[in-house]
Amino acid sequence: MGLSLDWSRELATCDPAYYKHQQKMFLDFLKVGLVERKQSKVNWDPVDQTVLANEQVIDGMGWRSGAPVEQRELTQWFFKISNYSEDLLTALDKLDRWPEKVRLMQRNWIGKSEGLLVRFALDAKTTPGGESELEIFTTRPDTLFGAKFMALSPDHPLATAAAAKNPKLAAFIAECKKIGTAQEAIEKAEKLGFDTGIRAVHPFDPSWKLPVYVANFILMDYGTGAIFGCPAHDQRDLDFVNKYGLGATPVVCPPGQDPATFIITTTAYDGDGRMINSRFLDGMSIEEAKEEVAKRLEKETRGNSAVGKRQINYRLRDWGISRQRYWGCPIPIIHCAKCGVVPVPEKDLPVELPEDVTFDKPGNPLDRHPTWKNVKCPKCAGAARRETDTMDTFVDSSWYFARFTDPWITTAPTDRKMVDAWLPVDQYIGGIEHAILHLLYSRFFTRAMKKAGHAGIDEPFAGLFTQGMVVHETYRTKSGEWAMPSEVKVEGADDNRRATLIATGEKVEIGSIEKMSKSKRNTVDPDDIIGTYGADTARWFMLSDSPPDRDVNWTEQGVQGAWRFTQRLWRLAHEAAEIAKSAPAKRPVEFSAEAIAVRKAAHSALAYVSEDIAKLHFNVCIAHIYEFAKALGDAIGNIESEKTPPDLAWAIVEAAGILVRLFHPMMPHLAEECWATLGYKTLVAAETWPQVEPELLVENTITLPVQINGKKRADITVPRDAGKDDIEAAVLALDAVKRALDGKSPKKVIVVPQRIVNVVA
């Protein structure tokens, strides 16, 4: 297709020469405290037999396998992306050349929430082991007087302790965990609770006791795994109390509601309002009440520390990178019974994947490869074993752009001079599907590389553009097999469209329009167009209609038009070359009206294309090139005499040169040919972009639309610098205006300079 790629920089992330550096960075990140090994509940893909990050679970299914994801408890390696939660969030504001949509998605994913940690005292008589307090996290401390219950996650230590003494509770917790394994069930699960018998004390009223439940909708890994429930203002809590009959006292009254009659039944109120039923908070706004509660609880102490503490929580979790699969970069760690977790010494890098592996059984082949797995401990030389987890392949793509700046260096992941000179990437282009996965990981990785000394910047991509997907109809045979568009003949129109297999004539069903994929076989091969019409026509055609950020429904309708245009440009180049023979080399001092018209067409097209190409509005660029080519063709066609006047000849040569350079980015091969035809010895690719002459964009007379009551009724042509009064007088003399006014004088005449005139009748 004539793409200009520097293949000398080609790299492969599966090449040990690449992942060697990745292992080095893993060890460096470990040194600076950005890698951690911990037990955690993980998303387990039962088909791929591997762990998935939260970001890789889509609607409860594995992003690759599509299988329902299960929860498992495993020891895993993590990159501490959450160290950068705040930075990753605030730095989004500075990424002004990123689509707002992507920034918003990342903001939501990071999910910052500000709230208060509150230590509730427990009635020790009621606790299993004399526990005296329970810490909860809330973003709504203002609703503390609406509290009806406390709730613990089934995984909360206090729940575990209570269950040890209460078999019924233990059974309830076991039931919760069973439901918790299938993601789909979680979404539909009813809110269930179990009263532990434990009683908590309200922080503002020692005599106010709250029952402590274990509830299936409380997550252990957010906040403290425990909450206080305010049913009137939280729908989940309301659903819960309505099941257990605990009641709901409203503490926030919506504007215009009478506090005396305001009640909550089945819908919680989470809007704005004034505090009610809340003692010293009554009458305050929500914000004032939050502040007041925080202030009071911060001051109050129990056992040498404050009862309340402000805290900011993030939804963003650390990035679990352990994968139990063969295809990935081995994690350069050795486990020794004596020394524990030992990093592989740098001189032993890379840890290469063994090649003699078998895939006959499910699970990780590295796990059952004795000679690879069993090694000596680098510290004590005793028997040890390798870490058999490999890294998530998203790690590979989190820094390849940095490696591109110097892919040849063997002694380090990056050459600091190179990486700092080249990065950040000026314009990154990718699909919206990477909005949080790849783009958030890369932002973290760049920061981590900075901390470990491998780069000097925070943000990898200064400009981001998300291109749309190419979509196409799907075709399916009676036996349920997918057919490719090239194998199918489609006839008829609208509701009568029908499709048959070209080979057999068998009828096929026309299915929905979907993203092109190998599995649905709804792909088209640009080689077909390239084969018939050439690469330039294919490029032009693909760029011409649809803006690149939108999805396109692929059709070859219109490719003929693109091909026709290449012919026209070719003819035009030859016609211009003929005129060039007699054109003066020196720029004429004076230009005729015809010559000026040609120059204006050239320079205004140049101005438009320059602007639109920077915005990646290629379809609009192409429209302007069509117009310009038409104007130039007309100008050449209008030459009557055998000998073209020298000034016009010069203008045509100038215009042809501009035209070729304008379409060169879209049709490089044709442009080079045309350039040579025009007599140039250089390559267009090596030429500079032409300069606009701004004075050619200014018109001496302008045509203003004339509206009557906001509807266009006429045009008027006036000198560019005509005064308002002159324009108004000319407008009122127009027939269309006189007719509309019917002898009366207008209420108002609005003259917007250089734009429009509106007569209000």
Add this chain to the structure above:
RNA sequence: GCCCCUGUGGCGGAAUUGGUAGACGCGCCUGACUCAAAAUCAGGUUCCGCAAGGAGUGCUGGUUCGAGUCCGGCCAGGGGCACCA
């Protein structure tokens, strides 16, 4: 459920950011060239109407001299998040 985006001719899509709606291309129609066809060239093509004229950017109300563009309420399609306290 919450958040976000999109909605313009027969089709893909333009519209200087509040100022001529439908650029440009496809398709279609008419004409020229031709014995004929293809190619090429010229003209037309939002809808209603023979015309004068009128209506018109998903629906509906508003702000404004003026709204595809801004605001409110709906409808439809797409995307993201979802027991995150």
